[in-house]
Structures are given as structure tokens and as C-alpha cells.
Amino acid sequence: MVKRVVLAVVQREYAAKLAEYLREEEPGWDIAAYTHDSALRRELQGNGKIDLLIGQPELLGQVMQMCGKAGKIVALVDGNSSVGEHWIEIGQYQPLPTILSSIRGAIGLEAAVSAEGCQTWTVFSASGGTGKTTVALNLARQAGERGLRVFYFNLESLNATALLFGKGEPDSLSRLLYTLQTHPEQWDELAKRAIRHQPQLRADYIDAPEHPGERLALTPELTEEFLRKLKSLGRYDLIVIDPDSGADEWHRRLLEISDRVLWLTLDDVQNLRKTEKLLRYWHEYFADKMYKFAIVMNKSNGNRFVNRLEMPAASEPILLPYIPQWKTVDQPGRLLSVPAFAGAVGELLVGFAGSDGTTNGGRRRREGGYENERTRSGGVG
Known part of the structure; x- marks a missing residue:
């Protein structure tokens, strides 16, 4: 188990920021940070055991002959370094959560959360226009702020999340799906x-494809296997799934295997009738699983309904408020910054998951909970 951690980074501000973040996220680690080789040498010459040494190659190279007492060595590289013989390399200029996740993986701590400890929550609707992606993004953000390790998974055939995430590598999902079917033993490494x-979402993700072919080719079996592999990485407490609307077999299977389903609808007669029809169509599959469904009435103007959902097995709808200013929003990131909506989604997360604000099997990162959490830096460099 990691106890003593030595951080060796030349840039003083970077070292201070990374050390502070590691202390917050891993309170059991005793962390010492050094920016000069002379101070680092004195530390390495001491008699105390060092479980983990994290540093830049320029510092590690100067003291390499003294590093035998370090249990594990992780080098922070800028992308131009060759693979080190004596250490494990990870990218230095990444968001802080990604750096910590890479460090955990390098020293074998990622398996601390089992696949059974990770829950999948799907935000679904019978028709478009219900604000499904906005709810899914806010759900991921609220879960991340509560200390859960979150993966946001967009499965829309046509999506606009690149406005928030950037273009990235649009072939990522295609390669993962292909590898899963042809060389499944290589999938874990490719996924990582x-x-x-x-950082703004406080969640991990995979870049979305430019074209809808991958989504349209999904089968129930491939969908289930992909999620199983994603959970088996052992990196997440919660996977928030954002599929498009539809009544295909993979949609139904996705809802079946999800631990929670937030089924969005609006207070208009056409949307409600579509919801009723699809629930009845799938009733034989979900009859004994309605406990994991929550009907969510989005864009609500209050506690009064003009229309009613005529489904005896359905729970009373949970209300999410209508936000008029979103009609003029041109940046998806602004959908995460409305306190009234974020608060309502946070209550939904707590109410649907449990009174402690975590999913079953999830965990808080620190005692004190959400109210005492400090705003974390989204990245370094």
C-alpha cells in the first residue's frame, strides 16, 4: 500500500499544485515535493522507505543511481521523451484527475473498484427535444462534484458534444468497437x-465519431459487451449513458442492463403518449424492473401538470425546471452553470441513488461530503 510519496518537479508552481491535489485525493499518502536535485538527493540518502517516486526525467536522471530504495518510479514526460528503462512514463500536461488516474494505473491501484461496484445510469426519452443530453451532462457533473469517478458515454447517432469536448480523435469509438470484436485481448490497453x-464536466469520456455509422451498427450484444468491458477497467463508480431516442433492440437491452434509468418526458400530450406507447411495448421486459426507472418531467414550470402520464406502474414524475435563458446559449459549457438546474439534478441524484448521495457501491473521496468540497483545479501546466 502506498504511504510515502516523493514528488520531484523543477517548476515550483507545478510541483505545489500537483502535490496539493494528490494530498486532497489520496489523504493516506505522505507527500514530499522537491524542485532541486540537491534536496532530492538528501531525501533519497535518508533511511526512510519511499513507496512511490514521481518526477520529471531531467531530475530522475540525475539521481537514478540512488533510486533503488523507491518501490515504484513514475516519470512525468512532455511527449518528447523516449520510453524510460527504469520507470513508467505518463504525460505531464494533462488534467489533474487524468494524471492521478494514470498514476493509480501505473502502480496497480485501478482495480480498487470492482466491476460490480460501478453503476450504469441511462438518461433516455421516447422522443427528441426533451433535453436528454443536458440532463446527462449535469448528472455527470453533479456526481463528479460529489466525489464519484464518472464516465460520460454519448451513444447518440448524431450529437453535438464536440462543442464541449473538442474534436479530439473521432475514430476512437470505431477502433474500440472493432477491437472488441476482433482482438478483445487488446481492448483494455486501447481504451486507456x-x-x-x-475538467469542467469532472468526468472521463471517449471522443464521439463524426459519422453515425458506429451507433447505427450497434447490436444488443455489442452494447452489453462494451459496457461490461468499460466497467471491468475498475476506474469508475458511475457511467452516465446518453443514447439517442429510439425503440431498437439495443435501446431496450441498454435499459434492461442499466442499474438506473432516468426516462425523460415533457408536459405535452404528444411526448407523453409516445412515452406511454413505448413503455407498453416494452412492458414484458420491464414489468419486474420498474423499481429502477424514474420518470423525469423536464422543462417544468411548476408543480402543476397540464397532462398526465397514464401508466399505473410508473412512479410520480420528478420535476426539473425550465431554464428560459438556455434558448440563447451558444456554448454547451454554460448548460452546467445554472444553480437552479444543477441543484435539481443533484437532488435527483441523491433521491434516486440513496440518501448519502452516492450510487450503490460508490464512494466519497473524502469525509465531509459535497458541502465541504473545495473547487478543484481542472488541469496543470
């Missing part, structure tokens, strides 16, 4: 390279 972190 394809996964990115979005």
Missing part, C-alpha cells in the same frame, strides 16, 4: 489510451 478527461 482513448479515454480523456473533461
